[in-house]
Amino acid sequence: SVLARVGSPDRADAMSSPPLSATARFEALDMLRGLAAVLIVVFHAYWTSDAANPWNKAWLGVDLFFALSGFVLAHAYLGRLRAGMPLTTFMRLRAIRLYPLYIAGTLIGAAMWWLLQIRAGEVPDLRLLALTLGWQTAFLPVPPTHSIDGNLFYPLNGPECPKFFLAVSHFCLALSARFLRPAVLAVIITAAAIWLIAVAVNRQTLDVGW
Numbered sequence: 001s002v003l004a005r006v007g008s009p010d011r012a013d014a015m016s017s018p019p020l021s022a023t024a025r026f027e028a029l030d031m032l033r034g035l036a037a038v039l040i041v042v043f044h045a046y047w048t049s050d051a052a053n054p055w056n057k058a059w060l061g062v063d064l065f066f067a068l069s070g071f072v073l074a075h076a077y078l079g080r081l082r083a084g085m086p087l088t089t090f091m092r093l094r095a096i097r098l099y100p101l102y103i104a105g106t107l108i109g110a111a112m113w114w115l116l117q118i119r120a121g122e123v124p125d126l127r128l129l130a131l132t133l134g135w136q137t138a139f140l141p142v143p144p145t146h147s148i149d150g151n152l153f154y155p156l157n158g159p160e161c162p163k164f165f166l167a168v169s170h171f172c173l174a175l176s177a178r179f180l181r182p183a184v185l186a187v188i189i190t191a192a193a194i195w196l197i198a199v200a201v202n203r204q205t206l207d208v209g210w
Helices: 001-006 011-016 028-047 060-082 087-119 126-137 159-180 182-203
Strands: none
Touching: 001 159, 028 060, 060 087, 087 126, 087 159
């Protein structure tokens, strides 16, 4: 209905329709984000090979979630950023929203790792655990030499790795908000599309890992 109003030639109808506020809810987008989250859950629920997993393409839910979140974030903050909202204020608001659940998941991950080490008859490496916790508490990728698992950026809370890239995109949005005009966005989207196609052709997949 919103799109119908925006695209309608009836000026009187458009004038009478109240503008969307920055806090407006998009029920359809909320539903799609929920669907993306469910897809990721079922993707990880199958401890099988990709060929045996009927949901082996459900990782695309992450990409869908990021695209939808980008739209919602721009709707909520782009106007305020262009009006002069400080970068520090914007990032603080994002941290308040994301950090509590992130740190809770990280602490649960640390406890689970400790218990699994004990259960396996191993002696937990407290030094590595402390270093890993230090990096992850700061919401930073853990260097391999400081990590309980050198193959993962966020070994205590693996799903937060994409959130790091999401936070980087938030930072870039705040820095570039005043310059994001249709022509600039067209260049960014075209360059991103070319890059995406190049990766797909080169790798023969878009599942390129963390």
